[in-house]
Amino acid sequence: MLEVRELSKEFGGVRAVQRVNFVVRDGQIKAMIGPNGAGKTTIFNVITGVVPPSRGLVRFNGQPLTRLKPYAIAALGIGRTFQTVQLFGEMTVLENVMLGRHLRSRAGLLASALRTASMRREEAAIRERSLEILERVSLKDKAGHVASSLPYGEQRLTEIARALAMEPVLLLLDEPAAGLNRAEKARLGGLLRRLRDRGITIFLVDHHMDLVMEISDEVLVLNYGEKIAEGAPGEVQRHAEVVAAYLGAEE
Numbered sequence: 570m571l572e573v574r575e576l577s578k579e580f581g582g583v584r585a586v587q588r589v590n591f592v593v594r595d596g597q598i599k600a601m602i603g604p605n606g607a608g609k610t611t612i613f614n615v616i617t618g619v620v621p622p623s624r625g626l627v628r629f630n631g632q633p634l635t636r637l638k639p640y641a642i643a644a645l646g647i648g649r650t651f652q653t654v655q656l657f658g659e660m661t662v663l664e665n666v667m668l669g670r671h672l673r674s675r676a677g678l679l680a681s682a683l684r685t686a687s688m689r690r691e692e693a694a695i696r697e698r699s700l701e702i703l704e705r706v707s708l709k710d711k712a713g714h715v716a717s718s719l720p721y722g723e724q725r726l727t728e729i730a731r732a733l734a735m736e737p738v739l740l741l742l743d744e745p746a747a748g749l750n751r752a753e754k755a756r757l758g759g760l761l762r763r764l765r766d767r768g769i770t771i772f773l774v775d776h777h778m779d780l781v782m783e784i785s786d787e788v789l790v791l792n793y794g795e796k797i798a799e800g801a802p803g804e805v806q807r808h809a810e811v812v813a814a815y816l817g818a819e820e
């Protein structure tokens with residue numbers, strides 16, 4: 570589904586990503602791990618068109634993405650969440666999710682502000698669908714709450730709901746478990762598995778080895794911008810270099 574070939578990205582003198590190759594297969598949960606500064610978020614930013622690569626190629630179902638704008642890439646079915654919470658704090662949970670939906674609707678935000686009859690019908694459909702998505706992430710009862718009033722874990726779930734509102738086939742999640750407690754992490758793991766089982770391919774970055782090793786079909790390890798290991802969770806866990814570069818450093 571996603572193919573990254575010989576991808577490099579430099580910021581001035583910083584070699585953030587160096588000749589990285591990997592694929593994400595349809596129906597997988599794939600994880601990318603590595604210490605801070607390894608280049609994980611940069612890879613997400615290149616895939617989603619936020620920054621251009623210095624060299625290399627990204628293809629999505631065979632189509633090159635590297636010249637497309639972020640909205641065009643999102644429209645192809647790649648959704649994402651960010652490393653830090655990016656909600657509209659004063660808006661309700663439902664409104665935040667509806668925004669994600671508006672981004673893919675025919676009318677768009679400006680047109681729906683004009684509120685013709687057909688726009689009102691579309692608005693109602695967006696509301697309906699957004700509530701279904703909130704139900705899927707077990708947040709429907711919080712739909713009317715102001716986003717910033719939610720506990721942190723539920724704000725993160727709201728962001729996943731907003732990304733889902735764009736009906737992605739590939740979902741990129743940048744540290745979705747950061748700041749979550751044990752129960753929230755378990756709930757997130759269950760949700761990601763359910764999404765995968767419903768046909769959404771997931772590519773996530775996270776530092777929580779328990780979560781990553783439990784839910785991932787495949788794990789990719791980056792260190793200083795380079796891929797140092799890739800394989801099934803058990804294989805990667807045993808990889809000496811990985812242990813030295815990352816797992817060991819965490820102990």
Ligand SMILES: Nc1ncnc2c1ncn2[C@@H]1O[C@H](COP(=O)(O)OP(=O)(O)O)[C@@H](O)[C@H]1O
Binds near residue numbers: 608
């Ligand atoms: N927009 C940017 N401008 C300059 N340097 C950046 C930018 N984004 C990332 N970097 C640098 O690239 C390297 C990789 O960062 P990042 O991709 O955020 O790592 P990770 O997500 O693995 O922690 C770091 O040295 C970081 O400072």
Ligand SMILES: [Mg+2]
Binds near residue numbers: 609610611652
């Ligand atoms: Mg990062």
